Each structure stands twice: as C-alpha cells, then as structure tokens.
Amino acid sequence: VTTMTTTEKGARTGKGRPLSPSDFAAIVGRLNRQSVEKRFEAYRDIDWDAPEMSLEHNSHLLELPEDDLLGRTEWYRSQPPEVRAAIGLERLATAAKTGLEFENVLMRGLLLFAYHRGNGDPSFRYIMHEISEECQHSMMFQELVDRSGLPIKGLPLPIKLLSHLVPLNALIFPELFFVFVLGGEDPIDYVQRRALRRQHNHPLIERIMRIHTMEEARHISFARHYLKHRVPHLPRWRRLRLAIITPFLLSAMAQLMLSPPRALIKRYGIPRNVVRQAYKSPEARAYVAESVSKIRALFEELGLITPFTRLLWRAAGLYQ
Ligand SMILES: [Fe+2]
Numbered sequence: 001v002t003t004m005t006t007t008e009k010g011a012r013t014g015k016g017r018p019l020s021p022s023d024f025a026a027i028v029g030r031l032n033r034q035s036v037e038k039r040f041e042a043y044r045d046i047d048w049d050a051p052e053m054s055l056e057h058n059s060h061l062l063e064l065p066e067d068d069l070l071g072r073t074e075w076y077r078s079q080p081p082e083v084r085a086a087i088g089l090e091r092l093a094t095a096a097k098t099g100l101e102f103e104n105v106l107m108r109g110l111l112l113f114a115y116h117r118g119n120g121d122p123s124f125r126y127i128m129h130e131i132s133e134e135c136q137h138s139m140m141f142q143e144l145v146d147r148s149g150l151p152i153k154g155l156p157l158p159i160k161l162l163s164h165l166v167p168l169n170a171l172i173f174p175e176l177f178f179v180f181v182l183g184g185e186d187p188i189d190y191v192q193r194r195a196l197r198r199q200h201n202h203p204l205i206e207r208i209m210r211i212h213t214m215e216e217a218r219h220i221s222f223a224r225h226y227l228k229h230r231v232p233h234l235p236r237w238r239r240l241r242l243a244i245i246t247p248f249l250l251s252a253m254a255q256l257m258l259s260p261p262r263a264l265i266k267r268y269g270i271p272r273n274v275v276r277q278a279y280k281s282p283e284a285r286a287y288v289a290e291s292v293s294k295i296r297a298l299f300e301e302l303g304l305i306t307p308f309t310r311l312l313w314r315a316a317g318l319y320q
C-alpha cells in the first residue's frame, strides 16, 4: 500500500537506535498525506442498502470458515446452515461492538494527546486525522451491529469502568498508551487480514474489513514509529515498567477480542468441551501469540525483551 521513503528505510535499519525527530517528522508527514489521499466515510463509501449487502442475502457467507477455531469443530460443522450463519453473524457483530468500544477509549486518549501538542508539531494533524477515521469506523461498526438485529451487549461493566483510566495514560505515560493502541489494533488487524485472504466473504463484511485494514495500517504505523522515537529516551525505570506491564496488557486485550462471546455460548448451548477444544487448545494459544507477534518483535527491537521479561511474555502465554 505504501512506499517507504529513504529516511524510513534508514530508520528501520538502525536497529535499537531511536528514530530521530526529523525522521519521525518525515514519517508523520507521509502519513498525513496518505490520510488525505486514501480515506473512507461510513455513509458515503459503503452501499448499505444495496441488495447484495443485506445480511439476509447470501447469509451462508456469514458461516465461520474451516480454519476458524470454532468453525472447524465437529460440533459447529454438524449444526444446520441457519445456525452456522447465525453464530457467524453474532460473532462478527460482537467483534464490531468490542471494536467500537475500544475506539471510543482510543479517541479520548488521542484527544488528550493532541491537546498538548505544540504549534508546528506534525503529530497534531496526524492525530486529528486518526480521530476522524476512528469516528467513521465506529459509525460503520455500530451500523453493522444494528443491522444484525442482535442484542449485543459489548464489554462487561467492570471492564467498561476500568477503561476510563486508559485515556489518562496519553498524558502521564504516552508510550504505554500507544502500546495499548497497538494491543487493540494489531490483533484485530491480524484477524481481518487472515479473513481477507479467504475467497468467500459476505460482501458487506468484506467492504468493512477492507476499509478498516487500509486505514488501520496508518494507525499502527504511527504507534510503532512513535514508540521507536520515544522509548529509547525513556529513563530506565519507565522502560522497565513498560516492559513489565506490556505482556499482561496484551494478553488481556487479545483475550478480550479473540475469545468467544459468553452470550453466544449460552444462546447456542455450545458444549463446554467444544469451547475448551476450540479456545483452550495449543492452536488457540498459538493464534493469540501470533496475533501480537509484531508487537513482540518491536519490543525485541527496542531492547525491552530481556531474559527476565521473556519469562513474563511466557507467563502471559505470548511466547511460544
Ligand atoms: Fe478503527
């Protein structure tokens, strides 16, 4: 999608060294230009009312694929087609709801972050682009939830309450905040890219995922480069805090986003052993670890993975 500039290539090869302010500014400038060239709007660029976009139409395309953790179980495959499609739709709608709740927390943090950018800082403009894109994503996801006609609840209340603390980090510990950003965006991106490689997606879902992955690529790029720019300058104890918190934060977030919705298990009476077989298997653990592997590689590059913190990544189930 993107062509790398020479500064960026140079910055990439300089392993472990901080990204200089001018290299960082050049990358943010490029992201700013791309944010104008390739952008989408929920109610302009998706033809919600086209017949082929209707969720009732071609609903067999909503079934979970055979390489899906639940989709490949004997139990799922033996369900009638309407049940398979209904389960597929409920899982999509739940993921969309979790996604927009995450984006809500994210946007609040980004606003706080932008509030403290000085004049002439290219990050200010970039952050505003990112917030506008997340606004469009949230409208797109909520429209999907509403069209599913399902009573999707979203995150449990204690987690919703806890999430109010996250945006504050954009002020007091922005590096941790951008790790949180990656923790939400990278696993979803991993899941969506995997889905887009398949042949038969429902046209509406395909459109939503294409728009989302295209724009998320920029968000992920900004967060990664921000960390490369800032983390090497952090005092040692802050680096240590970041290195210790991250594996557990990522594991909790990936778990929240990739594990099966409890409401769905209840509604369809999915047997306990099927849930265990699908989501507690070594394959499931490998899947979660794989979904955050790019963040782990970034942490390696930043020198934040030591023999001690590797143990933590292992304890969090993210190091196979
Ligand atoms: Fe998004």
Ligand SMILES: [Fe+2]
Binding pocket: 134, 185, 215, 216, 219
């Ligand atoms: Fe994003």
